[in-house]
Amino acid sequence: MTPLREHLIADMRTQNLPKETQEVYISEVAKLARHCRKSPDLIAPDELAEFLDGRKNELPVPDYSVAYEAVKFFFTQTLGRAWGTAVKALTKGTDLKRRMVLDMRLRTWPQTLR
Numbered sequence: 001m002t003p004l005r006e007h008l009i010a011d012m013r014t015q016n017l018p019k020e021t022q023e024v025y026i027s028e029v030a031k032l033a034r035h036c037r038k039s040p041d042l043i044a045p046d047e048l049a050e051f052l053d054g055r056k057n058e059l060p061v062p063d064y065s066v067a068y069e070a071v072k073f074f075f076t077q078t079l080g081r082a083w084g085t086a087v088k089a090l091t092k093g094t095d096l097k098r099r100m101v102l103d104m105r106l107r108t109w110p111q112t113l114r
Contacts, residue, residue, distance in 0.1 A: 004041055004078070005029075011077045028070035031055075041079055048075070 008029065012022045033040045035051045043051075048071065055067045075081045 004039065008074060008078045012073070015077070024066055025070040025073060028067045029074045032071060032074075040074065 005026065008026065009022065012025060017025070029040050032043065032048070032051050035054070036043050036047045052068060052071065056064050059067060072083055076083050
């Protein structure tokens with residue numbers, strides 16, 4: 001196990017994330033690394049945006065939300081990076097309208113909780 005993965009696991013344990021969530025987060029970060037063909041700590045915001053855009057097209061919104069949060073957790077908690085730079089890369093170009101719609105969906109409360 002790499003020191004970076006150990007650090008991610010330690011951060012997730014510190015936050016008391018459930019074991020199932022930890023497994024999904026580790027899986028998503030591993031997919032990110034495979035997609036970019038490099039260690040996830042070396043990934044640039046544009047590469048991250050490309051990965052998340054691809055995942056958005058592959059996954060239903062709830063699953064994409066989990067993938068997004070996994071990568072966000074890794075970059076903000078484990079690497080200590082600002083998330084704003086990555087979000088700017090995500091909203092670059094013609095995909096801005098789709099990204100705004102997705103953000104609105106993610107922020108909307110489920111009908112049962114209103």
